[in-house]
Amino acid sequence: MINFEHRFEAKIGKVAKEVIKKSFKGLERERDSDKIGYYNLPKNSSKLVNSLEVFNNENNYLKKDLIRDVVVIGIGGSSLGTKAVFEFLKHNTKTKRKLYFLENVDPIYISETLKRIDKNKALFLVVSKSGTTIETTSIFKYILKKYKFDLNKKSDSQRFVTITDKGSALSKFSDKYSIKQFNIPNNVGGRFSVLSAVGIVPLYLMNIEVKSLLKASENFIESFFNQKQNNILEKAFFYTKIAKRYPINVLFSYSSSFTYFNQWYVQLWAESLGKNDIFGNSVGLTPVHLVGSVDQHSFLQLIIQGPKDKTVTVLKVEDFENKSKIPNIQLDFLDNTNYINGQTFSKLINEECNATFETIVENDIPADLITLDKISASNMGVLISYYELLTSAVGQMLEINTYDQPGVEFGKKKLVKKFKK
Structure with a gap:
């Protein structure tokens, strides 16, 4: 099970509702056509x-x-x-x-x-x-x-x-x-x-467990088109509405297990949304991926006190199903860390996650929290579909072709020329 907690301050007024409605119909057309599979x-x-x-x-x-x-x-x-x-x-x-x-x-x-x-x-x-x-x-x-x-x-x-x-x-x-x-x-x-x-x-x-992966993904997509996942469309609207002010989207995942999921997200987001729109304007949102607690000690400082040009999504696992504890050992000169003795590593990383999220919100940085009850194939199936649908929804609102990559093709053509001289 996954809980999506959005903290974005986006007013879903009349204009927003019209944009969301139009985008949803566009996604329905994509699904029902033979073009996007x-x-x-x-x-x-x-x-x-x-x-x-x-x-x-x-x-x-x-x-x-x-x-x-x-x-x-x-x-x-x-x-x-x-x-x-x-x-x-x-x-x-x-x-x-x-x-x-x-x-x-x-x-x-x-x-x-x-x-x-x-x-x-x-x-x-x-x-x-x-x-x-x-x-x-x-x-x-x-x-x-x-x-x-x-x-x-x-x-x-x-x-x-x-x-x-x-x-x-x-x-x-x-x-x-x-x-x-x-x-x-x-x-x-x-x-x-x-x-x-x-x-x-x-x-x-x-x-x-590919059957669980596929079934969870199928159910999530179905629930989206039954309009039970409106948070995706509202988040997409918020991203596109404030794209010029907040052009950078940070995915801050609190588990090393997410390292390569983060990289997948970067390709999906960057290659799908960095385009020219129907008016010829260069548009797009820049993805940044971080892993907690490691990147608390590298990138968090920039998020909190650097330019306010980023939105942040924090990804959390509620139960790691691992009871490993910090030993109740007293070490000379290191007594100021004894307060954590006897606690599980799971609790430590999750409290670090909570502290990071609360700090981001308190500093008026647009943020949302996605919480997985545990690491499972079904939860991964939901996450994959969530980000694919979110990407498609943002593409609809940016009025771009989400599914091509002409910029990549330019580089491929230059490479061929270099070897065929």
């Missing part, structure tokens, strides 16, 4: 789970339980969402396998990661929506050569799975070499694709 992913991906169960019995290595390393080769939307979910849930997930990500073409990073992987016990997932992502195909080629895989041999081709659009270059390559492929719906963009095969395939292989 992420709204239907939780329901549609339930069928994918059935296909994975069949695949698990078809692949010789999986059937014989010989896979110990699952390696995701992908970048951006092809890896961040998967990493966000896995890192959030891994501590209470039972599996003998390890999950690795090859997402950067930094040669040191590639070499150091591959040192930890046993190629004889590995399953490589090549993830690219377009099928031609330069970083992904380059790492894929490197692995083929390094380990001398011959894809004409079934024993080698079964070491790979591809996740891509049907009919893409990677899809055709998979067909040629009889590599198992799972397809991403054409109407689902990379950064919105975590609940498609992009995330569900590796998470299923790592024994994550």
Whole structure:
């Protein structure tokens, strides 16, 4: 269960109600059209789970339980969402396998990661929506050569799975070499694709509770369109209304388990909302991600006494389901910290969270608090849908195309020119 506590001082008057109503209808049109498909992913991906169960019995290595390393080769939307979910849930997930990500073409990073992987016990997932992502195909080629895989041999081709659009270059390559492929719906963009095969395939292989993840997401989206989550639209209105005064949105998450969820949020928010609007104006909101209590000692000072140009969302876990305590030990010269002796670390981090949130509010900084009752697959499903819906709602109000990324494409074209001179 998740509680959303908004403290924004936004008057929902007549104008606001009209903007919210118009935006909601725009989101309904998106959902009902064939253009934007992420709204239907939780329901549609339930069928994918059935296909994975069949695949698990078809692949010789999986059937014989010989896979110990699952390696995701992908970048951006092809890896961040998967990493966000896995890192959030891994501590209470039972599996003998390890999950690795090859997402950067930094040669040191590639070499150091591959040192930890046993190629004889590995399953490589090549993830690219377009099928031609330069970083992904380059790492894929490197692995083929390094380990001398011959894809004409079934024993080698079964070491790979591809996740891509049907009919893409990677899809055709998979067909040629009889590599198992799972397809991403054409109407689902990379950064919105975590609940498609992009995330569900590796998470299923790592024994994550994907059915709970999907069901919670589906229920939350349904409740939004049944107008039971109006806080999302009100928050989106507030963000767009004060965007020039408060152009920076801070996500301050009080658990290390949120580290990669925060990074997923940054891509979703930045790549979706940093655009030119219908009038040609440059618009957008800048995401900043922090982890408490670590960043109390680095970034909080800027929030409290720096420029008042930030909104803050604090993300909290009520029950860590861990009873570890600070020992009741008296240390010479350190007696001024004895007041915390005997308390749990859970209470310490949550009281730090409460103190931070109260300080932010008392300093008239727009803020809201999202509280999870515990770390669970269902709560992660809700969080993913919450931020995707919020992003789409803000995009509607900014009057932009939330789902393209022309700025990214400019850089890709320049890269091609540099190598084709």
